Amino acid sequence: MTTRFSWKTILAACTFGLACLAGSAQAEPLRIGYSDWPGSVAWQIAIDKHWFAEKHLDVVFDWFDYGAMLDAYTTGKLDAISATNGDVLSTGANGHKSITIMLNDYSDGNDMIVATQDIKTVADLKGHKVAVETGLVDHLLLLTALQRSGLSENDITIVHTPTNETPQVLASGSVSAIGVWQPNAGQALHEVSGSHPLFTSHDAPGLIYDTLSVDPLSLKNHEKEWREVVQIWDRVVAYIKDPATQADAIDIMARRVGIAPKTYKRFLDGTHLLSLSDSRPIFERGPGLDSLYGSDENADRFNVRYNVYKHPQNVGSYIKPLF
The missing domain is CATH 3.40.190.10 (Periplasmic binding protein-like II)
Structure with missing residues (x-):
């Protein structure tokens, strides 16, 4: 939801x-x-x-x-x-x-899809894993980002993850991006070198x-x-x-x-x-x-x-x- x-x-x-x-x-x-x-x-x-x-x-x-x-x-x-x-x-x-x-x-902008350094665009997520707490607000943000890039959730693998655990999961290297809101978004950006906002709620006011x-x-x-x-x-x-x-x-x-x-x-x-x-x-x-x-x-x-x-x-x- x-x-x-x-x-x-x-x-x-x-x-x-x-x-x-x-x-x-x-x-x-x-x-x-x-x-x-x-x-x-x-x-x-x-x-x-x-x-x-x-x-x-x-x-x-x-x-x-x-x-x-x-x-x-x-x-x-x-x-x-x-x-x-x-x-x-x-x-x-x-x-x-x-x-x-x-x-x-x-x-x-406080809700974000944060990606690792090698993922430059939302389209680059195709075939990759994304951690997000399914059914919550940043799951919707992720789907919106995919749709606007011509993709669907079938083009990625969603890894259900509690929001407060997503920074650690991104740091582990097991996923290429996370759906997250502040302050967890800031934690991920600080802890994972090269990570960056790929799509945020600023892109979908x-x-x-x-x-x-x-x-x-x-x-x-x-x-x-x-x-x-x-x-x-x-x-x-x-x-x-x-x-x-x-x-x-x-x-x-x-x-x-x-x-x-x-x-x-x-x-x-x-x-x-x-x-x-x-x-x-x-x-x-x-x-x-x-x-x-x-x-x-x-x-x-x-x-x-x-x-x-x-x-x-x-x-x-x-x-x-x-x-």
Whole structure:
């Protein structure tokens, strides 16, 4: 699936029927799950600057590893998640629906196909082995790269590998390329001499959107509050993009994940943050990746093909922008 986590864990975590329904009706405060992805970490700016308190919003952000966040949402412990559009579909199809109310960003280089020195183009992968965690977001990125080069997955040998193990597998020489996202991508590039990005999410903008997606009952009961949360996001993006405040923004984000601001700046550069005005055309219906609808349809086809879930989703029922 177009996710940064495995559907099996999501499915195992979800309690169907009354348990999920009961968990979706959250009491105050509104609880939002966020994790270590720049478009999600950016919320830390609003937290540290007390912008929610300024608006008298009772909002709590809970920090998780990404997979644990999805688990918490599927078991009804969160009102909303900062997650990829593919995850929004998979969690919904597997038991706990959510509605995308805004877009944080799209991946703009942080997801990569990293190849060894002898592989110069995607076409050169023909007949070679590629390590990727199948069913996840960089599997989709790999298929997109192959398709654009006139190849298919039948032209390579895919070696299923957990994402955090792909740098070691590339270093072992047993594969010619890996599908990987940051920070594992950076680890591979650092550890394997001559390795280089062969194809990245910068080459396919809109393939991977990161969203703020909300439990339908919470959205129904607290739409006014969610609209105010969305407006605060616009303030976050402006603070990051303003040259006068960008250094402080990066320092806040880097401190949240425990790395140097200079390093974090590179991760941020691979994430295309979206203001509300940037998002408006993306929320218009269209077949391409420049539309959330088109990107969701693409993710949905991939998810069904690779058995993330059995039946295609009505992607329009997962989308309701609040601006």
